[in-house]
Amino acid sequence: MLQSMTVREALRDGMAEEMKRDETVFLMGEEVAEYNGAYKVSQGLLDQFGAKRVIDTPITEAGFAGLGVGAAFGGLRPIVEFMTFNFSMQAIDQIINSAAKTLYMSGGQMGCPIVFRGPNGAASRVGAQHSHCFASWYAHCPGLKVISPYTAGDAKALLKAAIRDPNPVIFLENELLYGVAFDDVSMDVDDIAPIGKALVRREGKDVTITAFSIMVGKALQAAELLAEEGIEAEVIDLRTLRPLDRDTILSSVAKTNRIVSVEESWPFAGIGSEIAALMMEEGFDYLDAPCVRVTGADIPLPYAANLEALALPQVPDIVEAVKRVCYRG
Amino acid sequence: MTEVLSKHAVTESQEVELAHPISSKEALKAYHDMLLIRRFEERAAQLYGMGYIAGFCHLYIGQEAIAVGLQTLLKPQDTIITAYRDHGHMLCSGMDPKEVMAELTGREAGCSKGKGGSMHMFSREKNFYGGHGIVGAQVPIGTGLAFAHKYKEDKGVCLTSMGDGAANQGQVYEAYNMAALWKLPVVYVIENNGYSMGTSLRRGVAGPNLYGRGQGWGIPGEKVDGMSLLDVIAAGKRAIDHARSGKGPYILEMDTYRYRGHSMSDPATYRSKEEVEEVKLTRDPIDLFKGYMTTTLQITESQIKAIDDAIKPIVLEAVEFAKTSPEPDPSELYTDVLTEEV
């Protein structure tokens, strides 16, 4: 039975269920315990699980990311919260060089079951240093899995899957979605969503739109507008960026023969570039038009309201891109 | 400055009575392990020259007393982690010299299946957690291993080694803070060999010492003669007891010296030959301990020679194994990237 709740509540419930299920799971990060999370995602977890398992850290990202990696090597299953992924740059060495590579370098001995999670991408009017989307950065790296859910149901079911996964998982949330409710949340504690599987959120025959996280909502809105003009768009929620579900994308394009990729981060070497490469390498014969990328502007995100809106992909941008690949209007 | 430090339980260990004298049996084992490291690495250097070993290869020669001395104090659940100068730590943790040498030559039978190389070796079985190539990164990781000891209540301690150069990394102090805050059972071992690549201590480290750098967090620290196996053991015991009893982290600054260049490609022109010879002549950890064994423990020359003789075939066998063992199968290229679901 599915229930309605916000993404924030779904994430909290997902963590709580996994912490109940497995003693070795613990949550660590800045303000996660007594303050209940900078964005209240860990609301109530300290009360429920105590200070041994819900741990406020100092402001020390490299330090606690590394400590988490060591704890994972030592047999625990840490959930490390970054207040936002912007600050994960302080810790990116530990994430890539220690968490992602050590299994390989040890010939398979040093598994690292850890989840790094927190809000990613643009929030609202917080400027360039607090608005960065790291999807393509982390998706670039073998040894990691990278998830970026849209709905509350996926947020919960994929976070649970991430916690149970024996590998380091980057779990990219979105601050603007935290307060949004979705009615797709499973209350079955054993329901987990498969990592590495995209989901067709809307079926359509004329064009494929890929998106993830908050951009799925924009893509769906664009699809509604396009339908009014007689273009039926198929919207794919990528959900996982590494491993990317190539099959779902390719089989959609085999049907629609056109594709637009949407992401809020920068164009250069972005997720859209990867999708364009996939089209060249494996989807070329399906295409009736070159693929088009809708991305954030290639600039540090500005603060001014009008400039910020111009810099981030908006519904009309997606509509326009779709018309381009459909050679319409 | 020293006075302030002593108020914070920071002491120099020289005058402290040896609290943990060593039995003859333990002495012979420790001597064996130190000599094994030295002979093993001398051979590794040869293999490097012959082209069997490539890339970066950092020798531990000169620093043997530290890894070996501390190893004598560990319990089965204790963990060790260090940087890339790791062969010594691995050998004395009981890893098979054949597998270590085969990793150096990048062979399938290496302890990382040939995928890690000199700087990245691990043994879960021996609780050796690497082998890390990023200077300083092992310090928060070791602190996390200590966190896991405390979380699991297994009474274990993690020995986290770093160099004098690594002690300048910011994340070391992030780790100190958390370890002190949460009273984690970790002993930070700063192997101060006087140089960070070509940068001498004087040119790279401000302040009077490294053992006192935990002072701000109330972490006790000691300076130890890292060339003296007995001093290492005595100070190591104090530190490990402190950490194991729940009092939190402890810092040991080991005064030591590396005889060889930073890595195989370093001609070490930043120091004089005389400086190196002086240390070899007056402070060599193996010679010093040999002297102690014969004079104080009454161990005979022939007993010592028996050990020398025993080590030779072990090392030769490792060399032969590492030279002849096959390279990893190409099918291994894409394995071990992710842990497969069970």
Ligand SMILES: Cc1ncc(C[n+]2csc(CCOP(=O)(O)OP(=O)(O)O)c2C)c(N)n1
């Ligand atoms: C983050 C990082 N910066 C630089 C290097 C290159 N590097 C490798 S070893 C080293 C010197 C470290 O010296 P120290 O910590 O004293 O250890 P020692 O080599 O003396 O054992 C440097 C600069 C590195 N591996 N990682």
Ligand SMILES: [Mg+2]
């Ligand atoms: Mg050094």
